[in-house]
Amino acid sequence: MKLVARQWIALLFVLEQQQCACGAAFVANHLSHRTGGRDVLAATPTELEVEPIAVVLKKERDNQKRLLLGILNPEPKTDAVLADPRTKEPLVIKPQVGTFFGSSRSRPGTSTAILRRRISYEMQAKGSDYAYTGSSDSYLNLLEPQDVIQSNNNNRPNDSNDSNSGRSPSDSARQRRLQLIRNLSPLIPPPIRSALATAGVLVADDYVPMRDLFTSPSVSFAYERGWRSSFRRAGFPGEDEEAQMAMNYFAPSMARYHDTRVLVDMSCATGLFTRRFAQSGLYKRVLGCDYSASMLDEARRRIEADPKLRYSINRNNTTRLDLVRLDVGQIPMQNNSVDALHAGAAMHCWPDLPAAAAEIYRVLKPGGRYFATTFLSDYFRILNAGEGGSTGPSRQAFQYFESVNQLKQLMEQGGFAPDKINIEVLAPSCVVIRCEK
Secondary structure (H helix, E strand, C coil), rough: HHHHHHHHHHHHHHHHHCCCCCHHHHHHHHHHHHHHHHHHHHHCCCCCCCCCCCHHHHHHHHHHHHHHHHHHHCCEEEECCCCCCHHHHCCEEEEEEEEEEECCCCCCCCCCCCCCEEEEEEEEECCEEEEEEECCCEEEEEEEEEEEHHHHHHCCCCCCHHHHHCCCCHHHHHHHHHHHHHHHHHCCHHHHHHHHHCCCCCCHHHCCHHHHHHHHHHHHHHHHHHHHHHHHHHHCCCCHHHHHHHHHHHHHHHCCCCCCEEEECCCCCCCHHHHHHHHHHCCCCCEEEEECCHHHHHHHHHHHHHHHHHHHHHHCCEEEEEEEEECCCHHCCCCEEEEEEEECCCCCHHHHHHHHHHHHHHHHHHCCCECCCEECCHHEEEEEEEECCCCCCCHHHHCCCCHHHHHHHHHHHHCCCHHHHEEEEEEECCEEEEEEE
């Protein structure tokens, strides 16, 4: 065995002399693993009880072959967390690998260019009539289902006319007009959208202030450029402090479920906290979730611009980071699948609070924890007074929480036991909610 070790050291010397950096790094890493990081020349024969070179190289070739086959032809996998939002049955995710693109960026500290691979996904629960789609360079869209049959028909160029669809030309024209309005509405400032809905230009379902305020690209652009920092006037802690408060509270549930360590950042907006959770290295999987496509687009842009996230997480797989478009009132996750759930400055924007509270309780594991911050109504009254009274956009866009008792009753109705709910107020108007299932 000592002879084998000497052969390894000799091979390392030859590779270094030939300036074969890749091969030398492989050999050095293999020997370093055996010696616990010590100098291989100072190691004892026992420490260098390594396998013959040919055996190790064959194992490495086999491993690289498996990885390559997985890239070229990935197998569908049943997700451990995500589910059909209607049935709550697990989603089977089928990746479809696209071409490599974008070779201009380098790994930090090196001159090596990194080719990025775009992966599109089709997601469907067994027995479901609906499929969902997503991609690695944007988000997983679990808000808008795509009928499987219609999806297949859309891929056939001769099957898209109105005569085959069973709709009259007038119905089709109306549907196209409604779709055009829906596509353009996020570009319209929220107060104007509210006025258009009141005037009947937008139908009732096309603009719900609590739901749609943050779908505006202008709001997404401004969120981390001054909007979120203004919350400090209401007593909110800074972003780093709030993230640490949440992580401290989540620690027991993460210790209990160490093998999974799934954290959901609900209503993540531009990923302000999602990025902090992922960078911490405390979680195996972080899911940033929001209703707004423009918020998720901005979150993805910021993730891609962050070297720590783009390279350390995506390349070394220390934390899996997903962005998901969803409705908090109908969370597309399996029962008892989430270890911790965070909602920073979010609950006042949820239209259906009872449904959201019940859904949060449903997806948490026993012992799972929920940490949230929101506003008491006093803060919005100040804003509302500056907007002309009860008809102002703030009154329409936000829930008003009059007291701590109101919030406690809400969480109890969702399923949390009274002795597992703790609510504190950070003066003047910030509320911190901690609940355990």
